[in-house]
Amino acid sequence: MWQIFHKLGSPKWFFGIASTLMPWLLVAGAALLMTGIVWGLVFAPQDYLQGNSYRIIFIHVPSAFLAQSVYIMMAVAALVTLVWRMKLADVFVTAVAPVGAVLTFLALFTGAVWGKPTWGTWWIWDARLTSMLILLFLYFGVMALGAAISDEKSSARAVAVLVLVGVVNIPIIKYSVEWWNTLHQPATFKLTEKPSMPAEMWVPLLLSVLGLYLIFGWLACLRMQTHILAREGRTRWVKELVQARGN
Amino acid sequence: MAFDSFSAFLAMGGHGPYVWACYAMFFLLMGVVIWWSLRQRRVVIAQQQRRAAPMPSADERPTASFTRIESSQD
Numbered sequence: 096m097w098q099i100f101h102k103l104g105s106p107k108w109f110f111g112i113a114s115t116l117m118p119w120l121l122v123a124g125a126a127l128l129m130t131g132i133v134w135g136l137v138f139a140p141q142d143y144l145q146g147n148s149y150r151i152i153f154i155h156v157p158s159a160f161l162a163q164s165v166y167i168m169m170a171v172a173a174l175v176t177l178v179w180r181m182k183l184a185d186v187f188v189t190a191v192a193p194v195g196a197v198l199t200f201l202a203l204f205t206g207a208v209w210g211k212p213t214w215g216t217w218w219i220w221d222a223r224l225t226s227m228l229i230l231l232f233l234y235f236g237v238m239a240l241g242a243a244i245s246d247e248k249s250s251a252r253a254v255a256v257l258v259l260v261g262v263v264n265i266p267i268i269k270y271s272v273e274w275w276n277t278l279h280q281p282a283t284f285k286l287t288e289k290p291s292m293p294a295e296m297w298v299p300l301l302l303s304v305l306g307l308y309l310i311f312g313w314l315a316c317l318r319m320q321t322h323i324l325a326r327e328g329r330t331r332w333v334k335e336l337v338q339a340r341g342n
Numbered sequence: 343m344a345f346d347s348f349s350a351f352l353a354m355g356g357h358g359p360y361v362w363a364c365y366a367m368f369f370l371l372m373g374v375v376i377w378w379s380l381r382q383r384r385v386v387i388a389q390q391q392r393r394a395a396p397m398p399s400a401d402e403r404p405t406a407s408f409t410r411i412e413s414s415q416d
């Protein structure tokens with residue numbers, strides 16, 4: 096058991112696994128995302144209340160969903176960093192924080208543009224929108240803190256603490272539409288109930304969520320590999336690998 | 343097919359600008375993140391290659407030189 100755990104934490108081992116997985120993640124992710132988007136844009140029926148503006152959902156929900164999942168994954172990695180001092184966990188946190196920030200921004204942007212024709216306003220300071228904005232600032236904070244401390248170990252620990260403190264925000268985002276009055280509609284997918292929309296709408300939405308998930312997986316592998324190459328430059332396997340890439 | 347014609351598809355029942363602005367921003371930013379990540383990787387590999395390259399011998403080396411200080415921004 097512990098051997099597997101140590102192997103999992105080894106940057107060299109991860110580098111190899113990531114290289115094998117990446118082409119599959121990219122191809123499957125792009126295919127699913129494009130299927131979901133084309134289906135949603137062209138073939139899904141119009142919404143009886145919102146007309147065609149609702150078609151923004153096919154990128155809004157995936158972005159918002161990923162923005163929160165990425166933060167939860169970062170929090171798990173941060174815990175692993177603090178408890179087991181695993182290098183790879185910190186590599187994950189620093190590598191994916193900018194991706195999380197972009198996804199959060201996309202969720203906010205598409206939400207604002209969707210809000211204009213639907214609610215009549217770009218922005219309201221309600222719980223859902225404000226807590227998402229806080230999530231964006233948390234991502235910025237993680238990036239800034241990581242860049243500000245040059246010592247690898249103290250940087251990893253400080254970032255991990257910040258990520259874990261910020262995780263309080265996640266349940267607030269999740270339940271904000273139930274705890275407070277808001278213009279925002281409730282969650283589309285729930286584990287316990289059937290979606291409140293017809294299958295011609297939720298199937299493409301599910302496809303685009305899965306597709307963006309896989310593309311995030313590809314991006315995470317790519318960015319983690321880059322961080323590993325930069326950090327492990329002194330080890331022999333990185334030197335050999337870099338040389339093998341042609342001079 | 344939810345639309346009768348291509349122009350109806352572009353107009354999105356009057357919501358065209360909103361819908362297309364969202365999709366444009368989505369593909370633009372995802373594209374930028376992917377491009378930037380690929381570029382970062384190339385830069386790091388080039389950096390490590392330079393570091394791993396053997397030092398030139400004494401007579402090939404210029405007599406005066408600048409010292410390159412590499413610092414990682416990550």
